[in-house]
Amino acid sequence: MKVQVKNLRKEFGKTVAVDNISFSFDSGQVFGFVGPNGAGKTTTMRIISTIEEPTSGDVMLNGISVYEEPELARRAVGYVPDTLPAHADITVHEYLDFYARAYGLRGKKRTQAIEAIEEFTSVTGIREKHLKALSKGMKQRVSLGRALVYDPDVLVLDEPAAGLDPRARVELRELLMLLAERKKAILISSHILTELTEICNGVVIIERGKILETGTIEDVLKKSAPRRTVAIRLVEGNHHQNPQLLKELLQTPFVENARVVANEIHFELTGDETAACDILGGLIDKKFKIIEFRQTKANLEDIFMNVTKGGVQ
Amino acid sequence: MSVAGIKNHFANWRQWELNPIVIKELRQAVRSWAVTGMLLLFLSVLFITSLIFLVSQSFEADDNMQLGSSMFSTFMVILAVTSVFFIPLYVGVRVAVERQENNPDLLYISTLSPARIIRGKFLCGAYMALLFFCACMPFMALTNLLRGVDLPTVFFILFYLFMVVCAANQIAICFACVPASRPFKILFALGGFIASFWIVIPLILVSFRFMGSGIGSMMGEHNFWIGVLTAVVVSSAVIGLFFVLSVALISPPSANRALPVRIYMTVIWLVGGLLNLGWVVQMGEARLMDVWGYSTFAAMIFSLVVAISNSDQLSHRVQRAIPRSRLKRMLSFMFFNGAAGGLIWVAAILAATFVVTKEVIILFPKLSTGPTEGRHWFVTTTAYAFDYALTALFVHRRFLSRLPPKITGLLAALLAGAWAIAPSIVLFFLNQLSWKSIEGLQLGNVFNVFSLLNEGQLLYHQWFAFGWLFVATAINMKWFLRQVKSFQPPDRTQTPPLINEISPAA
Numbered sequence: 058m059k060v061q062v063k064n065l066r067k068e069f070g071k072t073v074a075v076d077n078i079s080f081s082f083d084s085g086q087v088f089g090f091v092g093p094n095g096a097g098k099t100t101t102m103r104i105i106s107t108i109e110e111p112t113s114g115d116v117m118l119n120g121i122s123v124y125e126e127p128e129l130a131r132r133a134v135g136y137v138p139d140t141l142p143a144h145a146d147i148t149v150h151e152y153l154d155f156y157a158r159a160y161g162l163r164g165k166k167r168t169q170a171i172e173a174i175e176e177f178t179s180v181t182g183i184r185e186k187h188l189k190a191l192s193k194g195m196k197q198r199v200s201l202g203r204a205l206v207y208d209p210d211v212l213v214l215d216e217p218a219a220g221l222d223p224r225a226r227v228e229l230r231e232l233l234m235l236l237a238e239r240k241k242a243i244l245i246s247s248h249i250l251t252e253l254t255e256i257c258n259g260v261v262i263i264e265r266g267k268i269l270e271t272g273t274i275e276d277v278l279k280k281s282a283p284r285r286t287v288a289i290r291l292v293e294g295n296h297h298q299n300p301q302l303l304k305e306l307l308q309t310p311f312v313e314n315a316r317v318v319a320n321e322i323h324f325e326l327t328g329d330e331t332a333a334c335d336i337l338g339g340l341i342d343k344k345f346k347i348i349e350f351r352q353t354k355a356n357l358e359d360i361f362m363n364v365t366k367g368g369v370q
Numbered sequence: 371m372s373v374a375g376i377k378n379h380f381a382n383w384r385q386w387e388l389n390p391i392v393i394k395e396l397r398q399a400v401r402s403w404a405v406t407g408m409l410l411l412f413l414s415v416l417f418i419t420s421l422i423f424l425v426s427q428s429f430e431a432d433d434n435m436q437l438g439s440s441m442f443s444t445f446m447v448i449l450a451v452t453s454v455f456f457i458p459l460y461v462g463v464r465v466a467v468e469r470q471e472n473n474p475d476l477l478y479i480s481t482l483s484p485a486r487i488i489r490g491k492f493l494c495g496a497y498m499a500l501l502f503f504c505a506c507m508p509f510m511a512l513t514n515l516l517r518g519v520d521l522p523t524v525f526f527i528l529f530y531l532f533m534v535v536c537a538a539n540q541i542a543i544c545f546a547c548v549p550a551s552r553p554f555k556i557l558f559a560l561g562g563f564i565a566s567f568w569i570v571i572p573l574i575l576v577s578f579r580f581m582g583s584g585i586g587s588m589m590g591e592h593n594f595w596i597g598v599l600t601a602v603v604v605s606s607a608v609i610g611l612f613f614v615l616s617v618a619l620i621s622p623p624s625a626n627r628a629l630p631v632r633i634y635m636t637v638i639w640l641v642g643g644l645l646n647l648g649w650v651v652q653m654g655e656a657r658l659m660d661v662w663g664y665s666t667f668a669a670m671i672f673s674l675v676v677a678i679s680n681s682d683q684l685s686h687r688v689q690r691a692i693p694r695s696r697l698k699r700m701l702s703f704m705f706f707n708g709a710a711g712g713l714i715w716v717a718a719i720l721a722a723t724f725v726v727t728k729e730v731i732i733l734f735p736k737l738s739t740g741p742t743e744g745r746h747w748f749v750t751t752t753a754y755a756f757d758y759a760l761t762a763l764f765v766h767r768r769f770l771s772r773l774p775p776k777i778t779g780l781l782a783a784l785l786a787g788a789w790a791i792a793p794s795i796v797l798f799f800l801n802q803l804s805w806k807s808i809e810g811l812q813l814g815n816v817f818n819v820f821s822l823l824n825e826g827q828l829l830y831h832q833w834f835a836f837g838w839l840f841v842a843t844a845i846n847m848k849w850f851l852r853q854v855k856s857f858q859p860p861d862r863t864q865t866p867p868l869i870n871e872i873s874p875a876a
Contacts, residue, residue, distance in 0.1 A: 110623060125687045127622045131481050146401035147394070158390035159480035207481075 058084045058133065058210035058242050060105070064114035067100050067266075074100040076266035077114065082244065082259060084210065087237045089253035089274075090246040091357065092263035093365055098246045099139060101263070102213045105244065106136035118211060132160075135204030139215040141196035143189050149199050150175070150184040153206055160207035170206055178202040178232070194225040201232070212236060214245040218252060230256055250357040260357060262364055269364045277360060287333060289322045289340070290349035296320050302345055309336055323353070390482065391490020395464070396497060404460060405498065412452050412502060416509045419444055439518030439581060442510060446527060446577055449506045453499055453535045454570050455563070461495040462542030462562065466555045469547060469620070488543060488616045492609075495539030503528060523585040527577050533605040534573055537612075538566070544612040547619040596652065603645060607638045624685035628677075632705045632715055635673065639666055639719060643726060656734035659727050666723045667748065670716050671755050677712025678759045679779035682853060684708060692859040703857050709763060709775070710853035713756075720752050746828050747819060753835035754816040758782040758789075760842035767849060790817045814838070 060082050067075040075097040082088040092098050103109040105116050107127040116123045116130075123130040144152070153174060157167045175181045178198040183191065191199065197217055204212060214233075218226050226249070233256055237243060247253050253260070260277055262270040270277050289306075291298055302322055306315040311328030326333055337350050399405045423441050482490075510524050545558045588594045614634045618627040646662035649655075684692075688707050693699050704715040727748075762782035766775065793812050811827050812818040813834040822828050 107622075122686075125624050125685060127624070128481060128483070144398070146398045151394070151397055155390055155394040156480065158387070158393065159482045161481060163385060163387060 058119050059117075060211055060242050060244070061117045062101070062105070062114075063117065065101065065104060065111050065116065066113045067097070067104060067109065068112045073266050075104070075111075078263065078266070078268045079114075080261050080268065080271045082242055084240045084242050085237055086258045087233060087243040087245060087256050089250075089257035089260040089357070090244055090263065091250060091253065091260060091361055092246075096263045097266040098263060099215055102136070102215050102244065102246065105211075106134050106213050107131050108136070132207075133209055134211045134213060135207070135209035137197075137200045137204045137212070137214040137217055139219065141193070141200050143196075145187055145189040148185050148187055149180055149191070152188060152199065153202055156203045157206045162207060170208070174202045174206050177205070179228070193220045194222060197221060197225070197229070201229075205236075210240075210242060212241050212243045212245075214243065216246055216248070218247050218249050226252065250361055254357040257357075262361060264365045270360065274357070278357075285326045285333075286353045287324055287326050287336075288318070288349070288351050288353050289324075289347060290320065292346040292348045295346045298345060302340070305340065305343065305345075306336075309339065312336065321349075326352075389486060389490040389493060391487055392493045392497065395490065395494035399460075399494070399498060408452070408456055409502070409505060412448070413505055415448055416445060416506060419448065420509055420512070436518040438513040438516035441516060442513040442519045442524065443578065443581065445506060445509050445513065446531070447574055449502065450531055450570055450573055450577075453502050453531070454538055454573070455566050457495055457498050457502070457535060458538040458542035458562065458566070459559065460498070461491060461539050462546040462559065465491055465543050465546035466559075469549070470552070484617045484620045487620060488547075488613060491543050492536070492540055492613065495543070496536055499532060499535045499539070503532060519581060520584055520586040522589060523581055526585040527580055530580075530601070531573065531577070533602065534569060537605050537608050538569060540609045540612040540616070544616040544619070547616045549619070593652075596648070600645060600649070603641070607642065610634060611638065624687045626688045626691060626707055628680065628707045628712065629705050632673075632712075635669065636705075636715075636719065639669075639723075642666075643723075647730065650730060650734055654734065656731045659730045663723055663727045663748065666719065667752070670720050670723075673712070674716045674755055674759050675779040675782060677716060678709050678763050678782060679776045680707055680709045680712055681775045682709060682849075684857075686860065689858075689860050692857060694859055699857065703854065706857075708853060708857070709778070710850050711857070713759070713850075717756070724748060724752075746825075746832065750819050750828065750832050750835050751816055753832070753839050754786075754814075754819070757814075757835060757838040757842055758785045758816075760839070760846050761785060763849070764842065764845050786816055790815045 062078060062080050065075050065078050066073070078097075078101065080088075090098050090102070100109060104111050105123060107123045107130050111124060115125075118130050118133045121129050121133070123134075147155075150171070153171050154167070157171055162170050175184055178201055180195065180198050180202060183195060188196065188199065197220075201214070201217065204214075218229055221229060230252060233243060233245065237256075245253070245257070254274065257274055259273045260271065261268060262277070270280065272280070289302065291302065299317055299320070299322060303315055303317060306312050306322065306324055311326055311332040313325045313327055315322060315324035317323075326336075333352075337347070340347060420441065423437065423444070427437055507528075510528070513519055514521055514524060542562060545562060546555070548555075548558070550558070611634065614631050618631050621627050642665070643662050646659055649658045684707060691702075692706070693702055703711045704718065705711065759782045762778050762785055766773070766778045766781060770777070770781075790812075793815065797810075797812075811822075811830060813831060819828065819831055822831070
């Protein structure tokens, strides 16, 4: 299943929520959708899920337009919204049963599908509870269960980890990885970027309705952080040498922006790996007792902070 | 659905399942405090009422031969008030809440078709009405034992009340589907509440009349059954009309929303005409044809406002459905989405209504009053309606093209309103604060047609309206021809994309 967002634009009166954005992702891929509040993430996700209509542009799901054929497209998309159901008069099981019926599952097929989903999302123990009585994490599971009950090829998850405790987050992450293994195309928005780095293959960074960066995580990291940051740590008890080391580094070629971070010295390496080797050799020759010399990887959070300005529409 | 499809559907009757919406709604209704509370209150009121009647009778020395009738009347009023006010309100509010944009339930993005969703909501309302009727039934059956009312009357009134409640439910669902903001929906609910009085009061009065005459004695009459048939057809037509309107309202904008509505309206227009003709033949009174004429006029003026609010741009989905054959394409033009086709459809129906009504009057000249006045009124107001519509279309296209086409209908209504109010206010002040000026001739004001002093003034209106129509048609002609020309199927036939069958997650 290929999801192609093509020149998508959405206006709400004079506000342009989504401004001509294009990206695509495929089965088995987990794509992170990142941006500050009000960037247009939810609007885009709602358009992909056929809830909202685009002002112009389109989203194609294996060639099916979400604007032209929303009924067909709905068979392929499961949407987990950021707000959760809160009925006081319907149980978890009845809720999942309704959606299974609504998506055309009948008889034994339906019973099996609901049981499998209840087990997969670990809601079997609470199936007779009313939705209103559930905690946020449990509601999130029910919401995910609802989106999965008819086995859609594409999953669109809007802030699924928001408000979850650490255990629930780990479980959610595991669930998503399992779904990716089952060849689902997943688009997930979250503000917890460290988690996205761990589970996503690709990322779309959006601000003020415009895409700032898109591609695989590696490509985006390479593109957005071409300079490598190196961290040096001296043997315990030799931290008094830090100012001396800092002074030395500032006079070394290919070193920029050297600074003390906790008990370490960080600097940006403008040269290649040979340059890094030379620097390390030079420092050892000068009797600095180095125990750790490592390259720190830029993560999604660093890139996000670099490329976005925090603007909203 | 093809014949094979229908056969297959009935062959697999063991796999038939209830509409999912009905199951969900009824599950929620039985747990809702509103329904259970109302049902308990309803039963308590019925019980206390029966008790009051029976206790007060025990103090009377003589036998009351009308006790059953009095009790039945009271129960009927309680049932009518409860079911006409409460059930449509409950069903309508639930639909309106689900239709809110911020609702996370996403019922409307499931693969359930819009028709199935509306059918589910309607059936839920009907089941709830049945629940209340069943709760009332033992009390009503008791009244038969107390004399004063016969069983056919009891069942006939209940059936008739049930039809009205179903129609009220469907109307409430339709208004709840209108994509309006919450304040507007609250206004609709208030309007509906007030309108319910207009339903309940005549309903009760008619029921009293039936009770007075006794249905049992009327059942042998031919006219009684024609009347029943007409009432059933009219109620079903109203339910059907609001059903197709509701379906159109929740269908995606890319769908051919106009097609089912226009086909349905054309069919009920034809059936209504035939039914009305039957009455004319039966009663020998051609004036009865006006019932059809007036209701067609009202429905078509509303349709005109909706039709001109259609977008000129057809979605690919609609374009793909345009037939290649020229004859079929011409017919489709009138029934598919689009303002130009809608104008032709409304004009065709109104013209046919006018011609048929006129022909019937010529064929059945047994009339109490002259027919010409009514026909002139019909022609003049229709011409004015098209004047406003075509002018609004021109204004929107020429000056307000950045605004969505849905404002065109509003523009037409504003034009009619402004033309009616503005000159009246000016004349009112010019004529030393006298309202007499309003009664004079005001060309262009459609409402003035209804308060004319003589037929000569009507003629002036007619000339003016047709003159305006000529100009309005001329300035819209280029646009209209463009619309006709662009009403073509796409060049390449694309095979519809395939999506895998839904399989259970297991």
